[in-house]
Amino acid sequence: MATVHIPPALRKYTQGKEEVSVDGGNVRDLLGNLESNYPGIGERIVDDSGAVRRFVNVFVADEDIRFMDNLDTSVKDGDEVSIVPAIAGGR
Amino acid sequence: MATFSEVLARVKSEIREVSVDETKQQAVDTSGPVLIDVRERDEFEQGYIPGAQWIPRGFLELKVEDAVSDRDQEVIVYCAGGTRSALAAKALAELGYTRVSSMAGGFRAWKNAGFPFERPRVMSADQIKRYSRHIMLPEVGEAGQGKLLDAKVLCLGAGGLGSPSSLYLAAAGVGTIGMVDDDVVDESNLQRQVIHNTERLGMPKVESARMTLQALNPDVEIVPHRTRLTSENILDILEGYDVIVDGADNFPTRYLLNDAALKLGKPVVHASIYRFEGQVTAFLPDQGPCYRCLYPDPPPPGMAPSCQDAGVLGVLPGIVGSLQAAEALKIILGIGDSLSGRLLVYDALRTKFRTLKLRKDPDCRVCSKPHDSIELIDYEAFCSIGG
Numbered sequence: 001m002a003t004v005h006i007p008p009a010l011r012k013y014t015q016g017k018e019e020v021s022v023d024g025g026n027v028r029d030l031l032g033n034l035e036s037n038y039p040g041i042g043e044r045i046v047d048d049s050g051a052v053r054r055f056v057n058v059f060v061a062d063e064d065i066r067f068m069d070n071l072d073t074s075v076k077d078g079d080e081v082s083i084v085p086a087i088a089g090g091r
Numbered sequence: 092m093a094t095f096s097e098v099l100a101r102v103k104s105e106i107r108e109v110s111v112d113e114t115k116q117q118a119v120d121t122s123g124p125v126l127i128d129v130r131e132r133d134e135f136e137q138g139y140i141p142g143a144q145w146i147p148r149g150f151l152e153l154k155v156e157d158a159v160s161d162r163d164q165e166v167i168v169y170c171a172g173g174t175r176s177a178l179a180a181k182a183l184a185e186l187g188y189t190r191v192s193s194m195a196g197g198f199r200a201w202k203n204a205g206f207p208f209e210r211p212r213v214m215s216a217d218q219i220k221r222y223s224r225h226i227m228l229p230e231v232g233e234a235g236q237g238k239l240l241d242a243k244v245l246c247l248g249a250g251g252l253g254s255p256s257s258l259y260l261a262a263a264g265v266g267t268i269g270m271v272d273d274d275v276v277d278e279s280n281l282q283r284q285v286i287h288n289t290e291r292l293g294m295p296k297v298e299s300a301r302m303t304l305q306a307l308n309p310d311v312e313i314v315p316h317r318t319r320l321t322s323e324n325i326l327d328i329l330e331g332y333d334v335i336v337d338g339a340d341n342f343p344t345r346y347l348l349n350d351a352a353l354k355l356g357k358p359v360v361h362a363s364i365y366r367f368e369g370q371v372t373a374f375l376p377d378q379g380p381c382y383r384c385l386y387p388d389p390p391p392p393g394m395a396p397s398c399q400d401a402g403v404l405g406v407l408p409g410i411v412g413s414l415q416a417a418e419a420l421k422i423i424l425g426i427g428d429s430l431s432g433r434l435l436v437y438d439a440l441r442t443k444f445r446t447l448k449l450r451k452d453p454d455c456r457v458c459s460k461p462h463d464s465i466e467l468i469d470y471e472a473f474c475s476i477g478g
Contacts, residue, residue: 005445007365007368008365008366008367008368009365009366018438018440018441044394053390053394054386054387054388055386055387055388055389055390055394057385057386057447059447059448062445062446062447062448063447063448064447064448064449064450066452067450082436082445082447084370084434084436084447085390086342086363086385086386086389086390087363087364087365087368087370088339088340088341088342088345088363089251089340089363089364089365089401089403090247090248090250090251090252090253090337090338090339090340090362090363090364090408091248091250091251091252091280091284091338091340091408
């Protein structure tokens with residue numbers, strides 16, 4: 001199980017939860033299981049082809065998966081996974 | 092009882108003296124030893140050796156450990172003629188400094204040799220008092236405060252983030268602060284935009300900000316830009332500033348700013364807020380990642396968090412904007428470690444700070460290109476309703 005940090009913009013899919021525990025040996029499986037547990041959240045993170053959207057970043061243990069093995073980046077038990085979408089607010 | 096000249100002769104026999112030529116060679120040309128100027132304020136203000144640290148003789152023992160922590164570091168002290176510095180060298184030896192020399196002939200001999208010297212920025216008595224808590228910090232000092240007074244910072248947005256960042260920058264004595272905003276003060280702003288107040292409803296935000304900042308510190312110049320940044324005006328506006336503090340409220344401006352700042356080589360202290368969460372980082376051109384390394388493209392309209400129903404905890408921009416001010420001050424002063432390459436995510440609900448690693452994308456379609464080839468894009472404003 002990894003701990004996934006859910007950003008405020010996506011918490012409506014997790015019944016307001018900021019952190020959820022999700023299984024998955026790599027990021028692809030983890031995001032698939034996240035969608036199964038919380039339907040609707042997946043398409044906000046990945047596009048139709050399954051790739052992570054360009055305005056969303058996924059970090060495993062504080063490292064950006066785009067600079068590791070992307071969706072194949074392995075996730076260990078107890079890893080913290082952060083989903084960080086671009087936000088624009090400043091006012 | 093010994094006369095002064097006897098004492099001086101004895102001290103000089105116990106310390107090491109170096110010539111002005113040796114000092115120039117060692118301390119200025121190769122920056123080996125630490126140079127300490129032990130003269131009084133009025134003498135120092137007339138000129139000092141480049142790179143020297145100023146600690147008046149009367150404060151030497153009190154302050155030297157802040158300037159030189161390593162007792163085995165090589166130190167050269169100088170005064171006007173070589174007498175006070177001889178006594179200073181002796182005092183440092185008694186404190187346990189093992190490699191201290193006094194520059195024979197002092198600053199007078201230095202000038203007579205035709206060697207270069209600099210004049211410090213002279214602060215008024217009022218400024219010395221106002222900024223005393225900065226000046227006391229060895230990392231800032233009078234030289235650092237001078238850098239702040241000479242600095243020009245542009246705050247993008249006079250709203251939630253711009254309020255605390257500009258207030259602290261003005262209080263810190265950042266000499267010129269530009270404010271960009273085209274909006275007027277609305278009642279719904281006052282829950283978080285603490286630079287404005289109830290009497291200013293309907294007033295242009297940049298004007299309200301100017302009044303507040305000027306009242307806080309008459310020493311700084313406030314430059315209001317009552318406009319919205321576009322590809323047409325952004326380069327002209329950014330040109331006059333050293334650091335940009337980004338507190339914009341929309342994606343088009345943030346991408347436009349990123350690209351324009353890269354084109355001009357200006358550092359940007361970035362922050363954004365949403366409900367209970369804030370993100371902060373610094374984008375330093377050529378040194379670290381840019382906004383597009385992090386988020387290559389803005390989200391399409393349907394995917395952006397809806398602005399209308401967003402809401403924000405009022406104090407959140409207060410905390411996040413203050414972090415931006417701290418980053419901007421560090422960049423100006425050249426101290427500490429900036430947030431370049433790190434994204435700080437603050438969750439106010441859980442009171443948690445997470446630091447995520449950001450990397451420069453070698454294929455980034457903006458920052459990996461030659462800067463003058465960058466073309467500015469005006470993305471369609473798909474979310475113009477301000478939070």
